[in-house]
Every structure is written in C-alpha cells, then in structure tokens.
Amino acid sequence: MSERPGAGPAQPDVPSGGSAGAKLAALREQAAGCHACPLYAHASQTVFGEGPPSASVVMLGEQPGDMEDRQGHPFVGPAGRVLDRALEAAGIERDDVYVSNVVKHFKWERAGKVRLHKKPNAGEIRACRPWWEAELAVVRPRVVCCLGATAAQAVFGPKFRVTRDRGVFFDLPGPDLFGSARPPAGTEAIATIHPSAVLRAPSETRDEVFDGLVADLETVAERLRRG
C-alpha cells in the first residue's frame, strides 16, 4: 500500500489462500489505511464495499456520501435508499448484491454547516482503482453494474456516455484490468444512472427518471435469470 499521498495507485495485497470472505476482509483492513491519494486526510474513514462475497452483481457507485462517510458503509444514505427501492422494483435480491464505489473516501467542500459532495478527479480515481479491481477479482460477479458517469468511465473509459450507452451489456474491458485474477470470462458490465440523479430530478420528472433506473436494473435481473 502507498503511504505517501499521491505516491501512486493503491497496491492491494490479495491473500492467495482462504475464502472470498476472508480475502475481502483482508482488503478492507488494508484499504482502511490507504494514503494513495490525499482524500483520506479529510474523510472520516475509508468506506469499503460490502455484500455477500458470492454476490452475482457488483454495483459500483462513485464515492461515499456524507452519511456513508460518517457510518462507514456504502449506500446507506438517501441515494442508497433509492437504490434499494429500484433493486426491489427490478426484482433483484438485495442479498445477491455487493455494493461498492470506485473511490473509497468522501471528497467534499464545506458550504456553511453542510459538507457538499465534490467530484473526484482523474488522479484520485486512478489511485483507488486497484481496490475495486481487487474486489471484482475476489467476488467474481456475473454482472458489474456501474451507477453514474464516474463509475462508468472508470470501468469503460472516458468516451463512455451514460446518456447514450446505458442499459446495454458490454464485456468487461481488459486486458490490463484485473491482472491474473480476472473475474471469469463472461462477466459483463452495464451502466445506468446514479440513484442520486433521481433525487436531483425535478418533481415532475422524478418518477420517470426512477422508472428508467428500474428498467436498466430489470435488464440486469433478466441477465441473472438467464445465468
């Protein structure tokens, strides 16, 4: 693991033996001390991914929000509640989902009493990448679902446009991704909007935006049913 902020991408050490749960626990412990980028200095804690180690789906968001930063768990705030509702509406068992983020520390700026979300930059996203790659390599999901542009571009590259390319399956890009610990061939990736887009939508279109999220997740559900 890099100890100097900005000294380079994180360097997770995935244990070679043990169960997937034990490997994730080891990664979580390592990530708790990650200083690969400067974000750790202003966040309360690292928010690592959570869910069953054998999950069929990994949902990848951008970064923890204010609530996640305080509680130390991903998607426990308002966006997480939208995600839970959308998963239920799409018929995806929450117990079959591992949730994580492409950046593991909350980046924020103060606006009076509130801590406002700030988008992570390319260097921060790059520094954190080995963590989610390691999570995917251990969980080996059938489907990776990117929530919003930051996650989608981290996975598919900067030319990816959620507005244009959402709701369609792609192979996980390689070959540098995952090194020797790639998820099995056949792992597919898809992107949809970030659940916070539902919260930001004007009230007249909010239901429609939510239905669009559910429709994309139904595509995921359908793929899982087909095995």
Ligand code: URA
């Ligand atoms: N938004 C995200 O992208 N991730 C979280 O964990 C919470 C909000």
